[in-house]
Amino acid sequence: MNHQDFKSKLDDYVDGELTDAVREVVESHLQTCAECRREVEELVELGRDAAELPRAIEPQRDLWPEIGERIARPALVDRSLWPLRYPLAAAAVLLIAVSSATTAIVVYRLGAGRTSGGGPPSSTSADWLVAELPYTQAAEELRATLEENRQRLAPETIARIEANLEVIDQAIGETREALQADPADANLRRMLWSAHQAKIDVLQGVNRLIAST
Amino acid sequence: MHELIRRAQSGDRDAFEKLYRVHVGSVYALCLRLSGDPSRAEEHTQDAFVRAWRKLGTFRGDSAFTSWLHRIAVNVVFMAQRSERRRRARVFEVEDPASLATAAREERPGTHLDLERAIAGLPAGARTVFILHEVEGYRHQEISEITGLAVGTLKAQLHRARRLLREALDR
Numbered sequence: 048m049n050h051q052d053f054k055s056k057l058d059d060y061v062d063g064e065l066t067d068a069v070r071e072v073v074e075s076h077l078q079t080c081a082e083c084r085r086e087v088e089e090l091v092e093l094g095r096d097a098a099e100l101p102r103a104i105e106p107q108r109d110l111w112p113e114i115g116e117r118i119a120r121p122a123l124v125d126r127s128l129w130p131l132r133y134p135l136a137a138a139a140v141l142l143i144a145v146s147s148a149t150t151a152i153v154v155y156r157l158g159a160g161r162t163s164g165g166g167p168p169s170s171t172s173a174d175w176l177v178a179e180l181p182y183t184q185a186a187e188e189l190r191a192t193l194e195e196n197r198q199r200l201a202p203e204t205i206a207r208i209e210a211n212l213e214v215i216d217q218a219i220g221e222t223r224e225a226l227q228a229d230p231a232d233a234n235l236r237r238m239l240w241s242a243h244q245a246k247i248d249v250l251q252g253v254n255r256l257i258a259s260t
Numbered sequence: 261m262h263e264l265i266r267r268a269q270s271g272d273r274d275a276f277e278k279l280y281r282v283h284v285g286s287v288y289a290l291c292l293r294l295s296g297d298p299s300r301a302e303e304h305t306q307d308a309f310v311r312a313w314r315k316l317g318t319f320r321g322d323s324a325f326t327s328w329l330h331r332i333a334v335n336v337v338f339m340a341q342r343s344e345r346r347r348r349a350r351v352f353e354v355e356d357p358a359s360l361a362t363a364a365r366e367e368r369p370g371t372h373l374d375l376e377r378a379i380a381g382l383p384a385g386a387r388t389v390f391i392l393h394e395v396e397g398y399r400h401q402e403i404s405e406i407t408g409l410a411v412g413t414l415k416a417q418l419h420r421a422r423r424l425l426r427e428a429l430d431r
Contacts, residue, residue: 058415058422059415062393090426093394093422093425094394096375097379097390098394098395098397100375100376100395101289101372102285102286103286103288104285104288104289104292105284105285105288106284106288106298106301106302106305108302110284110288110302110305110306110309111277111280111284114280114306114310114313117306117310118273118276118309118310118313119273255343257339258307258336258339258340258342258343259307259336259340
């Protein structure tokens with residue numbers, strides 16, 4: 048080993064991570080190399096100072112009242128879904144809006160004797176499929192985090208999240224179907240983006256919830 | 261302490277509050293050093309104690325209660341940082357290094373103050389590994405499990421942290 052090889056082993060030497068054989072070789076080198084010896088002394092001193100840093104720093108305010116309030120709530124009425132209150136409310140409103148709108152569109156078309164509003168999907172429909180990609184990719188990434196951390200959430204919480212995601216997926220599906228029939232309908236497009244955004248909001252809320260558990 | 265833990269495990273919130281009073285300083289110090297931000301550290305500390313309450317039944321006494329609690333706090337900070345990184349796709353940086361220096365000043369002037377400032381100024385990755393290894397005393401393998409970093413990677417971060425600290429402290 049040359050000097051640089053020895054230098055690269057000094058962290059492991061100080062941390063006690065070397066095998067006995069390598070440690071002996073390094074110690075032999077230290078006897079003759081003042082530079083490496085000084086580096087070891089500095090590393091040891093740094094570690095000692097770090098270990099002597101204050102173990103406790105008191106927060107500026109008493110954190111207990113909020114902790115006490117949170118742990119006092121029974122699990123089933125725990126506000127664990129509190130971070131999701133707005134996304135979930137939006138999801139519920141969204142489903143009602145989409146269901147009403149798609150029903151109204153279908154009824155109107157039946158009444159007017161129209162069928163699909165103009166044949167098979169055109170290149171216009173391909174446009175909105177492509178435009179959906181960022182939403183679906185973001186949702187997949189956030190969903191992956193949920194899957195990784197399912198065990199950290201209460202079963203009741205998971206059930207409610209899944210039920211609401213199902214609602215949103217249903218809304219997305221119904222809006223897509225309506226758009227297949229009429230790709231140029233600006234209102235349907237807006238509803239589709241709203242549904243996607245609602246799904247992202249719920250999943251982001253879930254991520255925050257996971258981070259806080 | 262064992263009696264307090266036993267009572268808390270059986271649902272005694274008063275006993276858990278006493279445990280909180282004993283340990284809040286060390287948990288907050290850990291969260292503050294890792295997050296570099298006092299208000300975030302307060303949130304992380306609260307989340308850690310709430311999580312500890314919910315997991316108290318899993319504490320078997322095989323390890324010290326402090327170690328068990330600190331491990332929960334580290335995980336809370338890490339989960340929050342991961343979530344934050346994903347959400348904002350930005351690098352986490354210390355927002356208020358002075359808060360650490362202030363805390364150190366109360367304990368011991370000089371060395372501690374300089375070291376706290378220097379640690380707070382480290383890049384996030386190097387700072388995290390240095391705090392877990394040198395301040396909290398975790399071993400490489402434990403840090404690897406907590407952070408998800410390969411041992412080789414975290415050794416490189418530790419080496420970088422030490423080099424930067426020695427430069428900052430002019431050693």
